[in-house]
Amino acid sequence: MEGSKERIVLNIGGVRYETYSSTLQTFPGTKLCNLTEPHAPSIYDYDPATKEFFFDRSAEIFGYVLNYYRTKHFHCPIDICRSVLEEELAFWEINETQLAPCCWLKLNSKEVQPEDFNVWDENEQTDDQCLIVQTERRDFSWRARWQPKIWDIFEKPFSSFSAKCLAFVSLLFIVGIVIIFCEETKAQFEFFTANFTSVGYSEVSHNDHAPYYHQAAYLLHLELFCVLWFTFEFSVRFCVCPDKKLFFQNPLNVVDFLSLFPVYIELFVAGQIQGMPSLGLWLGFVRIVYLLKLLKISKLIETPLILRVLCYTFKSILREICILLMILAFETLFFGSLFFYGELLGSHPSYRGELYFTDILICFWWALITLTTVGYGDIIPLTTAGQVMAALAAVFGMLTIIIPIPIFLVKFKSYYDIAIFKQRLKRSKKL
Template identity: 55%
Template sequence: MDAPNRRVVINVGGVRFETYASTLQTFPGTKLSNLAESTAYSTTDYDPQRNEFFFDRNPVVFGYVLDFYRTKHLHCSGDMCKSVLMEELNFWEVNSSQMSYCCWLKMNNMVSNLEDIGMWDEVSHHDQQLLVQTDRVDYGWRARWQPKVWTLFEMPFSSLISMCVAAVSLLFTIAAIVIFFEETKEHFVFVVANGTSDADIEYFSLKYEFDYRKVSYLLYLELVCILWFIFVFFIRFFFCPDKKKFMKNLLNWVDFISLFPVFVELMARGQVKPMDDLWMVLGFLRTSYILKLIRIILHIEGSLILRVLSGTLKAIMKEIFILLLVLAFEALFFATLEFYAECSEIGVNHESSVLGDIYASCWWAIITLTTVGYGDIYPVTTFGKIVSSLTAICGIMTIVIPIPILMIKFQHYYSIALAKEKLKNHRHKQQGL
């Protein structure tokens, strides 16, 4: 039998493959092409009784490699792990760049999914990672109580006591928010009378100033809530295994800021002169009471959707930036066009014009593009109304077009995150058996 027509038997992982020597010589210089040489019997694992070469490798990938020698087109299954495929191709000295376009796309999609799964692992196991202490050995009482106390305050569904602590924290948070809202009621506004005199007219008059001060019992009730917040915050900080990760969490900074307004107000209550600016600043700081509800929302089962939404926004940050650039361009363009459209018919300083300058036109353009339409600024000329209509249409198209991108991304990431959650729950059940 001629050498090119000689059959060669290759046993890969217990699976026997048979082909012609001419097929193995399709790509000279590779590992398989060397099997067609006479020296292969002494340099490789050759069984003379079975007349076959043996390789303890993956037989599935070798089938793809052998088909590549037959057809000169490298195809692979879409469910094949890329790292395994690359390792086997390197062993058989096949360049991965020879892979067909269709299979290359499938492999790239698989890599993207793996990266997404890794991202959800990082987000969902953030709190669990805080329980792991590294590079430190501590056998004191703090080390014994640390996992228990941290779990007590961070994982409300881990035990009945944890649920009670979470319920108490929720009640104090709601109470602080209600007190914060109650201080804005009209019957809690004090009127301060300042007596002044006028030497020329010789009479005494009173000037009334409004001083927004909270009544005492509300302030002390708020103080009780803050004392609970202080207790929880410092317990969590003291028993947190990783202080750096604790400080990087924005919600912990929100908890820290919420501790100060009530004490500042207690110290400032003795001032006779009204301090409206201070009360306004304290009011802004007290909005942190509302932000504290985010931590409670993240602890419920629906937090998966919030994590997916956050990850989706991060994934499409480039698209969002481009959308903002387009909106900025449209706002500047239509603002300028609208301003001169109005001026062309009624003039710049006409009393019926509501567009004082291009800055006011920019405000009008943004409100119109986003389809809000406050109605404080509106066109009065025919040409201006035409430009206004075009602005609204462009705004609708600009905002509506990116919505499918967001929905597709969200659905993709949510399916991955949901699969990971199901896998985690399944592993917990298996460990409990």
């Protein structure tokens, strides 16, 4: 009894705390509990004159730690940094899971992990660092001197006046090739409606008067002119690229590479395309990559903040997105099957009308459209059982879509706050 009433004095960063030894023995195995051992003065910083243990730690947080030993409920101040709290708890050998639920929720609602904060700096380590490494080498050839300059002209639109002019010219060619692509689709649609539909989608028409696939010559020449510019631009960028592997890991560079082939293939098989009419349509389909080149406009924006925030947000919730897709796939199969058999079993024997589906795959299509709350109306339930299944599918689909939205919003706000802070930090450094 006398041992439990023994008092122990702790000097934490200049602030004295006095408590009973029995209080420190509440959680055996921790550092504060070890202070009650007889050999503690020889292990820790103990002052025999004042009879107190000294620790050069945060006195503010220790007050909450000592209160945890007294009440067995660990609370923390709202304005504390999560990293500092974890460091102090690790020093006092206390598990952070002991944090009270009320404080845990408040602390995690404003939590920003260090790895989330540093992701911006990691993603800014681009090919420029490779160029710096190369220029640091003792190579005084013309390539070593001109490579960084050419790379900046083609990759950094705001680095110089020449880079701005080149970016503007490239943008004109991209807009031009998109307009040409839209004009070429008219001839493809006319050929398809006039030839394919009349012969039941056969590859070669047996009708002697069937129209030939013919693309306007001026459109093909204009497209070739644009692609020649893209070929020149891609070749220069590839030659001066500091790292060829990283170059092709960029999706925009892959799009640039694929966009070079359609017009060359069409020119190469110009004489044989009449024997393979579907080839012209497939080449038109491949030309969709021209539209993806419009994404390069983002380079003309000096700081595409929203795009970067969205990218990092989707990466951080990729696991949740996969789980959501799995749930959606299960619901599609489940409600599609229920709708299929509900319509069949719910039909009256005297019913002579035709249902809106022919097999269960069409029902899966209906289930997916209903779960995503699109509801085209091409397939509708005719029986009472089918209508009940449709109502359940609509309700579950709405819940499936609504529930993940808060997760996305929380992550987006977290990354957006980090991005804003980074921008302000850069501006303050420039000043």
